[in-house]
Amino acid sequence: MPNIIVVGTQWGDEGKGKIIDLLTPSVDCVVRFQGGANAGHTVVIGEQKTVLHLVPSGILHEQCRCIIGNGVVLDPVTLIDEIEGLHQQGYLSDPLRLAVSDRAHVVMPYHRQIDSLREKRRGASRIGTTGRGIGPAYEDKVTRQGIRCIDLVDPNAFEERLDLLVPEKNKELELLGGTPINVDELMDLREKWANYLAPHITDTTMLVHDAMRDGKKILFEGAQGTALDIDHGTFPFVTSSNTCSGGALSGSGVGPTAIDDVVGIVKAYTTRVGQGPFPTELEDECGTHMQDKGKEFGATTGRRRRCGWFDAVLVRHAARVNGLTKLVLTKLDVLAGLKKLKVCVAYELDGKRIDYMPADAHALERVKCIYEECEGWKGDIADARSMDKLPKAAHRYIDMLADLIGVPVDIVSVGPDRSANIIIRSIF
Ligand code: IMP
Numbered sequence: 001m002p003n004i005i006v007v008g009t010q011w012g013d014e015g016k017g018k019i020i021d022l023l024t025p026s027v028d029c030v031v032r033f034q035g036g037a038n039a040g041h042t043v044v045i046g047e048q049k050t051v052l053h054l055v056p057s058g059i060l061h062e063q064c065r066c067i068i069g070n071g072v073v074l075d076p077v078t079l080i081d082e083i084e085g086l087h088q089q090g091y092l093s094d095p096l097r098l099a100v101s102d103r104a105h106v107v108m109p110y111h112r113q114i115d116s117l118r119e120k121r122r123g124a125s126r127i128g129t130t131g132r133g134i135g136p137a138y139e140d141k142v143t144r145q146g147i148r149c150i151d152l153v154d155p156n157a158f159e160e161r162l163d164l165l166v167p168e169k170n171k172e173l174e175l176l177g178g179t180p181i182n183v184d185e186l187m188d189l190r191e192k193w194a195n196y197l198a199p200h201i202t203d204t205t206m207l208v209h210d211a212m213r214d215g216k217k218i219l220f221e222g223a224q225g226t227a228l229d230i231d232h233g234t235f236p237f238v239t240s241s242n243t244c245s246g247g248a249l250s251g252s253g254v255g256p257t258a259i260d261d262v263v264g265i266v267k268a269y270t271t272r273v274g275q276g277p278f279p280t281e282l283e284d285e286c287g288t289h290m291q292d293k294g295k296e297f298g299a300t301t302g303r304r305r306r307c308g309w310f311d312a313v314l315v316r317h318a319a320r321v322n323g324l325t326k327l328v329l330t331k332l333d334v335l336a337g338l339k340k341l342k343v344c345v346a347y348e349l350d351g352k353r354i355d356y357m358p359a360d361a362h363a364l365e366r367v368k369c370i371y372e373e374c375e376g377w378k379g380d381i382a383d384a385r386s387m388d389k390l391p392k393a394a395h396r397y398i399d400m401l402a403d404l405i406g407v408p409v410d411i412v413s414v415g416p417d418r419s420a421n422i423i424i425r426s427i428f
Contacts, residue, residue, distance in 0.1 A: 002428050003218045004261040005248040008225030009318035011234075011272040012243075013298070013305060014265040015330035015413060017041025020057035020221050022411075022421060026428045028216035029065040030058030031208060033251030034241040035223035036073040036107055036137065038130040040299025044416040050089065051299050054079045055098060056221050060091055065211070067204045070103035071241065071251020073137040074149060075112075076193040083196075100197065101204040102150040109189070110169050110181050111136040117176035127237055128274025130301050138240035140165075149201045152194045155187070162186055205253030212258060217428070220248040220259075226318035227272075234361050237276025245322040263427060264324040264407065266315055268332045268397075271305040273298050277364035280308035280344045294334040309342045309371065312404035317357045319407050326427060327405065329398060330413040333420075338376040341397060344369040345404060374400060382415040387422055 006023070008014045021043040024030060037053040043060055044050075052059065054074060056066040068074060079100075086092045111133030118136075119126045129135060140146035145165055151157045162183050170180045211218060222243055227233045229243040241247060245262045249255060269290050272278045281287070287307045290296060296305035318324065335341060346355045347367035358364055377391040384390050390398075390412075402409045412422040 002260045003212070003220070003258055004263055004427065005220040005222065005245045005259055005322075006263045006265060007222035007243065007245055007248075007318075007322050009264040009266045009315050009322070009324070009327075010225045010270055010311075011227045011278075012039075012223070012225040013271055013273065013296075014225060014267045016222065016265045017043050017052060017057040018413065018416065018418065019265055019328050019330065019411070020219065021060060021418060023219055023427055024058035024061045024064050026217065027058070027064065027219045029067060029208070029211050029218045030056040030221055031067040031069050031204070031218060031248075031252045032056045032072055032221045032223065033069045034071040034243060034247045035239065036132060036134050037075045037078040038132045038134045038239060038300060039223035041223070042299050042416070043418070045418050048089065050086075053082060053300060055082050055086065058219065058221070059086060059098065062093070062097075064097070065207070066098050067207060067252070068098070068100045068104060069204055069208075069252035070101040071247060072101070072104050073107050073134060073141070073241075074100065074104045075107035075132065076152070076197060080193070080196050096199060098200055099202050099204050099207055100149055100200040102148065102201050103205070104149050105137055105141045105146040106149060106152060107133045107137040108147065108186070110173065111140070113178050114172065114176065117173075117178050121176060126275060128276070130298075132300070135240040149197075152190055153198050153201055155190065158190050159183065159187060208252055208254060212254070220252060222248065226321060227314055229321070232317070232321045234276050234364060235359075237274065237361060261325045261427070262323050263326045263328060264315075264318055264322060265328050265330060266401070266405075267330050268310065268335055268401075269294075270308045270311050270314070271296050273301070273303050273305050277361050278306055278308060279347060279364065279367050279369050280311045281306055282308045286338060289338060290334055293337070294331055309344055309369075310401065311344045311369075312401065313344060313347055313355060313357060315401075315405050316355070319405050324405075324407045327402065327407050327409045328411040328413065329401065329409045332394065332398070332412055333380065333382045333414040335397070336377055336380055341374050341376050342371040343374070343400060343404065345372050346370040372400070382420060384414055384422060387424060390422070
């Protein structure tokens with residue numbers, strides 16, 4: 001029963017989509033467990049690039065059952081577009097291969113509106129959200145006034161919830177300078193969404209447990225990264241869900257005893273989109289090298305990603321809070337051509353050396369990085385498919401990261417294509 005959780009270990013954009021696609025042939029089922037259409041998981045096969053926001057990254061493999069779990073906040077407009085896009089690319093010939101939890105909360109148009117209006121009002125203190133309504137949708141879940149997928153397929157339940165919600169939302173929208181909403185328009189949307197999505201909506205907790213009972217292998221797919229986790233990230237510059245391995249359990253309805261391994265995806269340097277502290281950020285030609293060579297633009301918003309040296313303090317924090325057992329190192333090829341590489345091994349905070357992430361974002365803004373340097377390498381490594389094809393300096397860099405994090409690297413990704421990997425040890 002090898003079931004694994006795959007999570008991001010930094011601020012997202014570590015290349016989870018590609019690695020989940022790579023691991024999918026070894027599993028029967030991929031379950032996305034948190035976040036929403038703020039995610040952008042990219043899978044590249046030859047000339048074809050597929051960006052997935054809600055649909056699990058295992059969808060390109062016809063044998064794999066894909067599940068959107070209860071922990072996800074689901075935007076029906078994005079999901080319908082995504083399903084249509086997959087059909088156009090020739091995937092998902094059996095649409096029922098994709099199941100959506102009846103317990104998942106729905107991102108409504110007013111959530112997107114509130115997200116954007118709040119960001120505008122925050123001005124310089126904005127979070128830099130993706131504007132996809134994620135925070136407001138999770139907020140309604142926690143305050144118990146959200147609409148769930150199960151309500152979409154029941155017009156009476158949907159209307160009952162709207163009757164309570166709409167006056168309150170309109171007060172908030174008025175305060176924020178937004179456009180009021182009305183029940184009739186939302187009821188029309190419900191009908192359209194339900195007609196399309198009803199066949200997918202089901203009790204996915206039961207699906208997952210039936211699969212486990214039948215000895216099937218399951219991969220739980222995280223979105224964003226540990227430093228964006230609502231509890232363990234750089235609060236308040238975080239997303240609104242538990243991006244860590246703990247979120248996989250609550251977000252899909254399984255217990256910790258069901259999990260065999262927790263795989264952390266780690267980029268060979270650090271990137272971040274949106275606002276918030278970033279101790280190793282570079283504003284020089286090395287940062288520009290990472291940005292250009294790594295094509296560091298957001299897959300969801302197209303925003304330029306901030307780039308910096310590898311931060312081992314951050315990833316060690318991820319190893320702790322996720323219980324990581326294995327690592328996949330991505331985008332190593334991007335570092336080729338940099339003479340020296342720096343790795344942040346500890347921080348100095350107010351004159352004191354610390355080797356953990358402070359909880360206070362202001363403190364994290366103040367830390368100075370303590371770096372260790374190592375040699376870079378010149379030649380392109382994008383064609384390497386075994387460790388003996390990598391230069392010595394790249395070996396030393398990989399070993400240094402694994403030692404600092406305390407978790408072994410099992411796979412090294414050296415390019416965006418599905419096939420561009422060095423498998424050191426099989427994950428399964
Ligand atoms: P939200 O999730 O849209 O509320 O945005 C909150 C923060 O998380 C912002 O800094 C976003 O840029 C960041 N964020 C959300 N989703 C992703 C992602 O998939 N990759 C990287 N950053 C993300």
